Amino acid sequence: MRTQSRRRPPRATLAAVAAGTLLAPxxxxxxxxxxxxxxxxxxxxxxxxxxxxxxxxxxxxxxxxxxxxxxxxxxxxxxxxxxxxxxxxxxxxxxxxxxxxxxxxxxxxxxxxxxxxxxxxxxxxxxxxxxxxxxxxxxxxxxxxxxxxxxxxxxxxESSFLMYRKDLLEREGLTMPANPTWKEVGEIAAKLDGAEPGMKGICLRGLPGWGEVMAPLTTVVNTFGGTWFDEDWNARLDSPEWLEATKFYVDLVREHGEAGAAQSGFAECLNNTTQGKTAMWYDATSAAGSLESANSPVKGKMGYAPAPVEKTESAGWxxxxxxxxxxxxxxxxxxxxxxxxxxxxxxxxxxxxxxxxxxxxxxxxxxxxxxxxxxxxxxAFQEMTRKAIEQARPDDPGVQPRPAPGIQFVGIPEFTDLGTQVSQEISAAIAGRQSVESALKKSQQLAEEISEEYEGR
Missing domain, CATH: 3.40.190.10 (Periplasmic binding protein-like II)
Structure with a gap:
């Protein structure tokens, strides 16, 4: 663990740290x-x-x-x-x-x-x-x-988009907007709870991992106006935008999401959606091939919409x-x-x-x-997938300049460790073991250690 008083090392040392971080496991x-x-x-x-x-x-x-x-x-x-x-x-x-x-x-x-x-x-x-x-x-x-x-x-x-049961929306008299906002998705999720026996409105990843819960959550943070680091490498996980985005995500999955959300990743949400346990799912565009495969129970029942947004024009990873x-x-x-x-x-x-x-x-x-x-x-999904990939903006995914590329990650070696540790705090909030405020306070401290390494570069 890096100490708070450590001085910023020279670039040669940073290169060694980068390699060491990739090798740490x-x-x-x-x-x-x-x-x-x-x-x-x-x-x-x-x-x-x-x-x-x-x-x-x-x-x-x-x-x-x-x-x-x-x-x-x-x-x-x-x-x-x-x-x-x-x-x-x-x-x-x-x-x-x-x-x-x-x-x-x-x-x-x-x-x-x-x-x-x-x-x-x-x-x-x-x-x-x-x-x-x-x-x-x-x-x-x-x-x-x-x-x-x-x-x-x-x-x-792949990019990411919203997958939903178009047959259920039609039956319930609901319309999916052509370019939905997260607030609209939340309202639809609430109305689809119980649309079929035992069905939940939406499935969202909650499983710890920089490539699990942090992937979709970071796209939500981006479009709500947040960023992991500003262009000067200041950690920003304690910003109002991070708090609003994370509270929205956690509240949505706790109130209208799948059972055992804190242990649910891509595979679990795929199973839930295929088996008719959830009405919507925000995740990778590559999932659509499985949903539309010949033996899928939901083949032909799914609709697809762009990644939901708030302050940005697009949000797919x-x-x-x-x-x-x-x-x-x-x-x-x-x-x-x-x-x-x-x-x-x-x-x-x-x-x-x-x-x-x-x-x-x-x-x-x-x-x-x-x-x-x-x-x-x-x-059913190929045009939406292509459009999502072509609209992805890895160098400019939010509302402010970034110091490193990446939409659902930060393109630095240290992110594997940082993202994993932050994901554990977020997952604990989804499980109800701590508040979002507590999770982000701890996460900010972790991110500030990375800030010390990169400030002034």
Whole structure:
């Protein structure tokens, strides 16, 4: 823990702190990199998260990519928290055990700054079939380093929006505004409580985690006029805007949200919505594919609206699971061939043909949204998803200048720890174990420690 009296360290020290923060969860372990083993021959070692889209990729690779190129791909697939830890150690040490890893638009600019990633512009320039300009502009920008160079390619992307049971709104004589405010959503949630036996008006994440409850809550804070830090790195979690936004969120989920909200994350809200336990859900646009899948009980019953706003024109977040190539990779050319295939148009067509168009890793290419097969199967949500991604403003998500990019996160290494600690305080307020005022007072103290590190930069 940093002390309040600590003087601001020089930039070289801050770089070390940044790397150390990314590695912090690993320091208690004894795992050591492969000592130069890396990938051998034509093989490529890929470390990736165990999301359904990646599992499908793993199943398709040998019969298609390896068959066509002769390049064997060795996959290591882990849950999100575990994969982040393993990636941070291997890439920070430049151990070279893995050539490619799944990284988000949070990590890629930080990793690029530390010299851990291979620049991708030369590969893109020599691979016209990849069609970099087809990648949606917000995705390209979010995977660009401080030097303006590309360091990642998206596998799939998402924003956030409001999902709601349009059949229930119609039955209850309610109308969802084309661009709803949070106050309007709160009023609708109250009226939909009990619309069906045991049904709650809305589902919102309450599970601790910088990528769980803090993701949707931070978008609410943004549009209510708040920010984690002002442009001079002053912590602002004790501002009236943070208090108003957090009280609104906590009160809404406590009064009209799902049972056990403090333990509910993306997966729990997906289950609740699919099973008809909640009438509305604000979360990732990627959830719509599951809600509209062939075996979903709510297929055809859902409506979709932009992320609710208050003081901003838009409020949706921006997130992508992307591919990064380790700078120490011994097979960077083959690594790029895998990345180019896995993020290319050809792969999307393959998934559409073999698995189904609702399973395509969308949210990254303009051509996807022009594909008639995809539009036919994803018609209920595809246009709203594309619009949400294109309107996302990672460099300007609120009403004031920010010192670091990010909509649902702050693009600094320390945010993983800060966001997680703050999320625990917020979740405790959702559980009724403390007041919102108490949660934010503690959170402000945590954020002020980060302010000390960055003031004057």
């Amino acid at each position: 690993l320091l208690s372990g004894c795992w050591v990199g492969a000592g130069g083993a890396g990938s051998g021959g034509d093989a490529v070692n890929v470390l990736m998260v165990n999301n359904p889209q990646m599992v499908a990729l793993q199943k398709l690779t040998a019969a298609h990519f390896t068959k066509d190129t002769g390049i064997k791909v060795n996959f290591t697939v882990l849950p999100e928290n575990d994969v982040r830890d393993k990636i941070s150690q291997d890439f920070a040490n430049q151990a070279g055990q893995y050539d490619v890893a799944t990284l988000s638009n949070y990590e890629i600019p930080i990793y690029a700054r530390n010299g851990w990633l291979k620049e991708m512009d030369p590969y893109v320039g020599e691979d016209p079939g990849y069609d970099e300009q087809d990648v949606l502009k917000p995705m390209r920008q979010s995977l660009t380093g401080d030097d303006g160079k590309l360091y990642g390619q998206p596998f799939y992307g 921006l997130y992508t699971w992307a591919w990064g190539i380790q700078n120490a990779s011994r097979n960077p050319d083959n690594a790029w061939r895998f990345v180019s295939w896995a993020s290319g148009k050809e792969y999307e067509q393959l998934v559409g043909d073999e698995i189904g168009w609702s399973s395509v890793p969308a949210g990254k290419r303009a051509s996807t949204y022009e594909n008639p097969d995809y539009r036919a199967e994803a018609g």
